[in-house]
Amino acid sequence: MDQRRAEPELITDPGPVTLYGEFTLISNRKVRCAVKLTERDLVVQRLTSAPVGRSKAVVLSLKDCVGCRAYRGDDNKADRASYFAAYFYPLKRRWMYSGVSRQRVEQCFRLSALQDPRANLEEAEKWARAVRERSAQQQALRDGVSLHSLPRPCRMLLLVNPQSGKGQALTLFKNHIQRLLSEAGVSLTLITTERQDHAREHVKEADLSQWDAIVIMSGDGLLYEVVNGLLERSDCEEAIQTPLGILPSGSGNALAASVHYYSGAPPVTNEELLLSCGFLLCQGQVSRMDLVSVHLSSGPRLFSFLSLAWGFVADVDVESEKYRHLGAARFTVGTLVRLASLRVYKGRLAYLPASGEPSDLQLPPLDQPVSGDWVVVPEEDFVLVLAMYQSHLAEDLLAAPGARPDDGVIHLFYVKAGISRAALLRLFLAMEKGTHLDTNCQHLVHAKVRALRLEPRSPEGIITVDGEVVEHGPLQAEVQRGRARIISG
Amino acid sequence: MGTTSSQLNKNDLSEYQELTFLTKQEILLAHKRFTELQSKEQKGVLHLRVPMEKIHSLPELKSNPFRKRICQVFSTSEDKDGSLTFEDFLDLLSAFSDSATIEIKSHYAFRIFDFDDDGTLGYGDLEKLVNCLTIPEDKQKDTEETGLTREEMKQLITNILDESDIDKDGTVNLSEFQHVISRSPDFVSSFKIVL
Numbered sequence: 127m128d129q130r131r132a133e134p135e136l137i138t139d140p141g142p143v144t145l146y147g148e149f150t151l152i153s154n155r156k157v158r159c160a161v162k163l164t165e166r167d168l169v170v171q172r173l174t175s176a177p178v179g180r181s182k183a184v185v186l187s188l189k190d191c192v193g194c195r196a197y198r199g200d201d202n203k204a205d206r207a208s209y210f211a212a213y214f215y216p217l218k219r220r221w222m223y224s225g226v227s228r229q230r231v232e233q234c235f236r237l238s239a240l241q242d243p244r245a246n247l248e249e250a251e252k253w254a255r256a257v258r259e260r261s262a263q264q265q266a267l268r269d270g271v272s273l274h275s276l277p278r279p280c281r282m283l284l285l286v287n288p289q290s291g292k293g294q295a296l297t298l299f300k301n302h303i304q305r306l307l308s309e310a311g312v313s314l315t316l317i318t319t320e321r322q323d324h325a326r327e328h329v330k331e332a333d334l335s336q337w338d339a340i341v342i343m344s345g346d347g348l349l350y351e352v353v354n355g356l357l358e359r360s361d362c363e364e365a366i367q368t369p370l371g372i373l374p375s376g377s378g379n380a381l382a383a384s385v386h387y388y389s390g391a392p393p394v395t396n397e398e399l400l401l402s403c404g405f406l407l408c409q410g411q412v413s414r415m416d417l418v419s420v421h422l423s424s425g426p427r428l429f430s431f432l433s434l435a436w437g438f439v440a441d442v443d444v445e446s447e448k449y450r451h452l453g454a455a456r457f458t459v460g461t462l463v464r465l466a467s468l469r470v471y472k473g474r475l476a477y478l479p480a481s482g483e484p485s486d487l488q489l490p491p492l493d494q495p496v497s498g499d500w501v502v503v504p505e506e507d508f509v510l511v512l513a514m515y516q517s518h519l520a521e522d523l524l525a526a527p528g529a530r531p532d533d534g535v536i537h538l539f540y541v542k543a544g545i546s547r548a549a550l551l552r553l554f555l556a557m558e559k560g561t562h563l564d565t566n567c568q569h570l571v572h573a574k575v576r577a578l579r580l581e582p583r584s585p586e587g588i589i590t591v592d593g594e595v596v597e598h599g600p601l602q603a604e605v606q607r608g609r610a611r612i613i614s615g
Numbered sequence: 616m617g618t619t620s621s622q623l624n625k626n627d628l629s630e631y632q633e634l635t636f637l638t639k640q641e642i643l644l645a646h647k648r649f650t651e652l653q654s655k656e657q658k659g660v661l662h663l664r665v666p667m668e669k670i671h672s673l674p675e676l677k678s679n680p681f682r683k684r685i686c687q688v689f690s691t692s693e694d695k696d697g698s699l700t701f702e703d704f705l706d707l708l709s710a711f712s713d714s715a716t717i718e719i720k721s722h723y724a725f726r727i728f729d730f731d732d733d734g735t736l737g738y739g740d741l742e743k744l745v746n747c748l749t750i751p752e753d754k755q756k757d758t759e760e761t762g763l764t765r766e767e768m769k770q771l772i773t774n775i776l777d778e779s780d781i782d783k784d785g786t787v788n789l790s791e792f793q794h795v796i797s798r799s800p801d802f803v804s805s806f807k808i809v810l
Binding site: 459460462463464465466467551552555558 | 771778
């Protein structure tokens with residue numbers, strides 16, 4: 127059979143038609159532009175009397191577009207024109223720094239080709255719709271990790287802790303996020319939390335059908351409240367599938383740093399991280415997220431999405447907990463102070479290695495011995511034990527570079543006693559770039575596990591779950607693969 | 616002063632209680648330990664100085680990586696040799712006691728870490744600080760034993776300055792130091808010497 131003749135049968139839908147238009151800029155009505163909308167890009171070419179070579183076309187990828195809207199001119203002015211504005215957040219070179227970050231680009235056009243103002247508006251709306259639809263299609267093309275996209279437009283519940291990040295959270299919201307979400311057509315219910323557990327109680331009682339996603343703008347602690355609040359509901363199985371989003375407000379945002387990291391973007395901090403996370407939120411790609419259920423010897427089960435720590439890391443983390451409102455930068459000085467009085471933590475550690483196909487975990491209760499397929503760590507003197515299920519322990523600590531939110535694995539790290547202060551310091555410095563596993567440190571052990579059991583023997587000590595202090599005593603943690611949902615761009 | 620008996624008299628004892636954060640028990644114990652360090656001829660003469668090496672033999676100071684600076688800071692000797700009179704010794708114990716305020720502790724910590732005594736913690740001071748913490752002492756004179764590499768040291772000190780240097784002048788002054796150290800409650804329990 128003639129191969130060439132066979133091809134026409136395989137033709138797929140050629141896709142949306144390229145739109146062409148000539149509009150003027152809002153800022154300067156004398157400047158005409160040739161605007162072309164393909165499947166993938168919005169291309170804007172200024173048409174001026176100058177030689178063509180001088181004016182380069184601006185190509186904006188629809189993957190970077192968060193929204194587009196059309197509107198009439200001012201009714202009073204008898205302006206028959208209509209307008210449409212498209213909002214992009216492409217990665218651009220940073221001013222004065224190396225690397226790239228997302229920066230807002232707005233393209234606004236005026237359409238006045240037709241006499242009838244309603245016809246102009248229709249044309250503007252057609253363009254706005256086309257931009258929105260094609261952007262959504264581009265953004266849904268992923269490497270197969272996302273479950274589904276948030277509906278567009280989308281309704282979000284946004285919980286903000288006004289005290290987080292040096293008290294700047296609300297200002298950051300007004301300066302960066304409010305506009306972004308409005309450009310994306312998100313309808314927002316904003317709640318500022320007034321105290322500890324306010325968020326937890328709210329999501330426990332609320333009618334969740336009002337929103338397509340719950341987003342927090344604060345440190346990780348607020349999401350911890352939301353996750354645990356959702357799981358306290360009687361409809362917890364459904365409730366925990368509510369897509370969750372995170373916006374860092376400058377104090378303890380390991381999850382935001384992790385989500386940014388998974389998107390493949392180079393590391394950024396502060397407002398740039400905030401804008402990046404805001405952008406990913408607008409993209410609205412929902413993925414599964416592992417949760418880890420933690421059993422303590424007393425009290426109800428806790429649910430964790432980030433980390434579990436005991437020893438050196440927990441101590442340093444928790445000191446700063448009291449000072450979270452002072453901002454994120456705290457690890458180095460705290461680490462040095464702790465290093466000065468480096469101590470050993472006694473305890474027993476055992477884990478169930480992750481292997482092959484995940485099966486339903488039948489775990490022995492905390493007061494029963496572990497079964498034969500568990501590994502019992504021979505050493506009983508530790509400097510730290512850290513269980514990670516996201517990549518970042520803090521904004522600037524890439525503790526588990528191989529972790530993914532739905533890999534079904536707990537990345538367990540422990541450091542045996544006997545490590546020198548220099549070597550420990552070296553590990554933390556390497557952790558900023560995620561290269562600590564390459565340092566050949568004899569005292570550092572890394573294992574991928576499905577469950578772990580920790581029985582501290584030191585009378586005093588601190589255990590943190592997602593950075594929050596919990597009762598110091600025996601615990602058992604097991605992974606619940608893909609139980610929650612996260613919006614990760 | 617000028618006590619020559621091997622016991623403190625009552626007036627001095629109550630005066631010391633007023634002037635320091637130490638309790639009566641702590642002062643009496645300090646007296647006992649101080650006189651033990653003195654040579655036979657000097658015993659009981661409290662305004663005479665005990666040399667730094669002898670102070671370092673105290674078990675509570677023996678493995679403290681900053682013991683040299685500690686003695687230098689509290690010494691009132693004109694020779695700047697780190698030798699301590701009894702009152703210097705009490706000042707030291709007072710600053711390191713349980714009852715001393717965080718302002719006092721951080722004030723003295725600052726002076727201890729200011730190796731070049733120029734009133735501010737610069738790159739050199741921070742570097743020495745980290746080396747004191749990380750290089751085992753018997754290896755500190757060994758020029759090959761460097762604890763951290765130069766790049767690691769630079770990264771570390773950059774982080775410290777990011778966290779502490781508010782006016783961005785490249786050094787940490789007293790109030791910046793006090794501000795950042797007060798965010799680390801563990802500092803209080805580290806900065807402690809109790810006989």
